[in-house]
Amino acid sequence: MLRPIVHWVSLGGMDILAQVLDRVRLGGTLLLHFELGHPWHLELPARPYALFHYLSQGSATLALGQGQEIQMTAGDFVVITRGEPHVFYSDRRAEPLRIMDIDRSSPRLVFVRHGTRAKPLSTMICGNFTVSRPMFGSVLELLPPVLLLKPTADGDWLEAILRRMFSETTLERPGQRVALSRLTEVLFVEVLRSWIASLSPGQGGWLGAISDPHIGPALKLIHESPERPWTLSDLAHRVGLGRSVFSARFTKLVGQSVYRYVIERRMAEAAFLLETSDESIARIANRVGYETAAAFSKLFHRHHGLSPGRYRAVRRSDGGRRQGGVLVAEVAD
Secondary structure, eight states, X not given: OOOOOOOOOOOTTOOHHHHHHXXXXXXXXXXXXXXXXXXXXXXEOOOSSEEEEEEEESEEEEEOGGGOEEEEETTOEEEETXXXXXXXXXOTTSOOEEOOOOOOSOOSOEEEEEEOSOSSEEEEEEEEEEEESOSSSOGGGGSOSEEEEOOOTTOTHHHHHHHHHHHHHHSOOTTHHHHHHHHHHHHHHHHHXXXXXXXXXXXXXXXXXXXXXXXXXXXXXXXXXXXSOOOHHHHHHHHTOOHHHHHHHHHHHHSXXXXXXXXXXXXXXXXXXXXXXXXXXXXXXXXXXXXXHHHHHXXXXXXXXXXXXXXXXXXHHTOOEEETTEEEOOSOX
């Protein structure tokens, strides 16, 4: 059972995490249900999405690149946020089972028995999280490469969600894909909440910063009014810190300066408006703090790799792909 949030800064009229999550398309499903008898050894390939694993019974060792190993016990939930290749095993000397067909169109859960029937038995559920229409690059990029949640006494929400997802995958019913996608959204949000709650002060980058008593309110101000000409002095005064202390704390927790963050926030807001509204480029430029469309367009192109008009056309056609974080057009000029 996983620990719920115990410390959270009230951000008045805006929940920053809710805003960011509301502007992405979250999806995912359950993929595999493993029953594993010692000795066993699983290999999972690199994927372009996050994979999660819930060890409901037994124990396992998770191994990733560069020799990183994590010992898991019953109730542990782990997310491989970048989708890098990884292995699970009870004995690494055992012949590995390579899971190569993890991508499939059917929403039905696949049952896999591996190893022997010897005890101890381990059971594990595997699924994925997908994110499209990314803000700030990707919500998943705000997380560490591996996110491990340990069980606690009052976190039965995890098992409740997974049980409902498990039930949904066992029968083909109308709306099954939509139901699984929505349940995965809830699971993802609860995972984020629990991980944020587990952080010590100063940990977690942007996700940890939103619950900081000084930096959280500053982020709220920037998100509420990205068009304002925010200065260090103005924000520091608003949150009750000296200019130098605020600047150092903001950079340490968020990972970038206030100036850079304001620009990224403006560019993210502009990208969202270009994709979801019919407002003119000049109007969008004004809404995110630029007096002229020319100045806005130059900065937008530098940030996203496309002009605002081109970005709008590509995103609305669903004909774009990302290479190294830059959107590449695949529609005719």
